[in-house]
Amino acid sequence: MNFCAIDFGTSNSAIAVPHHASMRLVPVEDQAVTLPTAVFFNTDEESQAYGRAAIEAYIDGYDGRLMRSMKSILGSALADSTTELGDGSAIRYVDVITLFVQHLKQKAEAAGQRMLERVVMGRPVYFVDDDPVADRLAQSQLEAVAKRTGFREVEFQYEPIAAAFDYEARLDHEQLVLVADIGGGTSDFSLVRVGPERAKHLNRKSDVLAHHGVHVAGTDYDKRVELEGVLTRFGYKSLDPSGKEVPNRIYYDLATWHLINTVYTPRRAGEFALLRHLYADPAYHRRLMAVIERRLGHALAARAEDAKIAVSAGGASVIELDDVEPALEAAFDNAALIACSLDETRRIVDAAHDTVRMAGMPAHRVDALYFTGGSTGLGFLTDALGAAFPNAKPVIGDRLASVATGLGIHARRLFDPA
Numbered sequence: 249m250n251f252c253a254i255d256f257g258t259s260n261s262a263i264a265v266p267h268h269a270s271m272r273l274v275p276v277e278d279q280a281v282t283l284p285t286a287v288f289f290n291t292d293e294e295s296q297a298y299g300r301a302a303i304e305a306y307i308d309g310y311d312g313r314l315m316r317s318m319k320s321i322l323g324s325a326l327a328d329s330t331t332e333l334g335d336g337s338a339i340r341y342v343d344v345i346t347l348f349v350q351h352l353k354q355k356a357e358a359a360g361q362r363m364l365e366r367v368v369m370g371r372p373v374y375f376v377d378d379d380p381v382a383d384r385l386a387q388s389q390l391e392a393v394a395k396r397t398g399f400r401e402v403e404f405q406y407e408p409i410a411a412a413f414d415y416e417a418r419l420d421h422e423q424l425v426l427v428a429d430i431g432g433g434t435s436d437f438s439l440v441r442v443g444p445e446r447a448k449h450l451n452r453k454s455d456v457l458a459h460h461g462v463h464v465a466g467t468d469y470d471k472r473v474e475l476e477g478v479l480t481r482f483g484y485k486s487l488d489p490s491g492k493e494v495p496n497r498i499y500y501d502l503a504t505w506h507l508i509n510t511v512y513t514p515r516r517a518g519e520f521a522l523l524r525h526l527y528a529d530p531a532y533h534r535r536l537m538a539v540i541e542r543r544l545g546h547a548l549a550a551r552a553e554d555a556k557i558a559v560s561a562g563g564a565s566v567i568e569l570d571d572v573e574p575a576l577e578a579a580f581d582n583a584a585l586i587a588c589s590l591d592e593t594r595r596i597v598d599a600a601h602d603t604v605r606m607a608g609m610p611a612h613r614v615d616a617l618y619f620t621g622g623s624t625g626l627g628f629l630t631d632a633l634g635a636a637f638p639n640a641k642p643v644i645g646d647r648l649a650s651v652a653t654g655l656g657i658h659a660r661r662l663f664d665p666a
Contacts, residue, residue: 251366251663252356253655255407256349256390258319259432259466259622260648261285263356264656265364266664271656273649274359276352277301282648285432287348289313291335298351306546311335314546317467317505318345320433323376323386331509341506342389350397366401367394368659370410370651372434373461403662406459407431408438409452410654411620411645416442417657423615424457426640428600428633429651431621435596436461437603439614450661458607462599466623467505468592469585474503474552476588477580478567482539483532494526498536503552508545517541538572547571555580560626586628597632604637614640620650 253264253271260282264271273281277299288302291312297305306314313333321327321341330338357364375386387404394402408429415425422443429436438459446455475484484499498520501507510516517540527533539545551567558565564581586593604611617633617640624630624647634642646653 249360249664250362250364251368251659252353252364253368253370253652253659254349254352254394255370255410255652255655256319256345256352257285257370257431257622257651258317258434259285261348261352262649262652263352264652264659265356265360266660271653271660273652273656274356276355282652283352285316285318285348287315287318287344289315289333289339291333296347298348303550307550313509315341315344315506317432318348320467321506322389323379323382326506327386327389331506342393345390346393346396349393353397353399363398365399366403366659366663367399368403368405368655368662369394370407370655371404372429372431373406373408373436373438373459374434374463377463403659405655405658406436406438407651407655408436408459408461408620409440409456410652410658411618411650412438412440412442413447413654413657414620414645414650415616415618415643415654416444416447419443422446424609424613425616425618425643426600426604426614426637427618427620428624428630429621430465430596430619430623430629432466432623434461434463435465435599435621435623437600439603439607439609450665457609458603460599460603460606462595464592464595464599465621466626469556469589469623469626470549470553471500471503472589472592473556473580473585474549475499477555477578477584478548478552478569479503481532481569481576481578482536482572483527483529486532487528488526489528494532495523502539502545503549505546505549508549511540511545512543535572535576542571544572556585557625559585560628562627582628593629593632596629597636600633600636611637612639616641616643618643618645620645620647622647 249266255262262282276283283299286302288297288305289312292310327342376382408427412427427438439457441455479499524533555565559582567578569576
């Protein structure tokens with residue numbers, strides 16, 4: 249019984265362990281069975297915090313470095329590069345991932361009072377779009393991470409297929425289901441035959457008719473909210489005195505979690521300080537420099553994510569920016585979110601259509617559309633996918649735990665077939 253299953257997600261993670269004849273998700277922070285994928289290196293207290301505690305420590309104002317969306321660097325040149333922690337020290341990005349996975353493993357070992365040596369890890373259909381070499385590299389990097397934490401046997405399963413196993417456990421008849429796993433970093437789709445009789449077989453390769461995905465998901469919507477709803481107050485899309493749009497790289501870096509810290513380096517901060525003449529409205533430059541000098545980039549990104557969540561149900565949000573300038577704020581609503589992210593939504597819906605086409609199936613043959621992943625909380629996105637498959641019954645899974653539960657089912661079948 250020395251095995252487990254880990255869902256290492258861009259936004260949230262979870263771990264499942266054996267429990268009697270089944271599997272259970274381990275509480276990883278207080279009583280919560282999911283943990284935000286975040287690490288905070290607290291340089292004030294020379295410690296690390298994980299999950300919600302990491303985010304709270306950052307918000308509380310401790311000096312240090314908050315790391316999120318770490319999964320997105322797998323397969324890239326950044327994985328083996330180092331990042332500064334704010335106290336003169338540095339760490340490799342891949343070592344940050346190792347620390348986080350090790351934290352999950354230790355939580356599970358403490359809960360089950362046993363060492364864990366075998367693991368099924370989830371993986372997106374594509375870590376990196378249209379680059380099979382980088383995709384293979386990403387999986388090998390994640391496998392190396394798992395082995396560094398003490399796992400001697402590492403298996404992988406596609407995350408949307410794992411979600412299909414979770415859905416299958418509830419069925420009393422066979423169905424053709426399109427699993428839509430839309431998380432923080434990727435939107436993955438699998439067209440799978442599921443049912444009680446098929447669940448008896450360990451090898452389900454013939455039941456997976458197609459799988460496909462795109463590297464577009466929740467963090468891309470966060471980025472759009474920050475660019476269009478927040479950073480326009482700081483000069484994004486503003487004009488220089490000649491009428492040309494000001495350079496936008498800094499704004500994209502500020503809206504990308506793992507690049508925010510690069511904006512604070514002395515060299516880049518010095519370069520931005522010299523660009524005041526590019527802004528027809530000097531207030532934009534003044535506010536931008538306040539963000540850089542006070543290191544408020546992660547705070548702005550967190551507020552953009554909170555605004556996305558707040559407006560996704562159809563409401564509105566006022567994003568407070570008074571720590572940059574008194575009385576500064578930005579209003580944002582669901583209509584603005586839909587409008588600024590039309591391209592992201594289109595790409596995700598296109599990926600769903602492509603998955604069914606790859607299987608040689610017409611859209612009307614899909615019996616159910618199973619939603620999982622944190623970003624399926626975006627109602628307009630699930631509505632768009634439902635409209636693309638009008639004959640399919642929409643089924644909402646556990647947005648944060650379906651994949652981990654399904655990975656656990658697969659781990660049990662693989663490591664304890666009896």
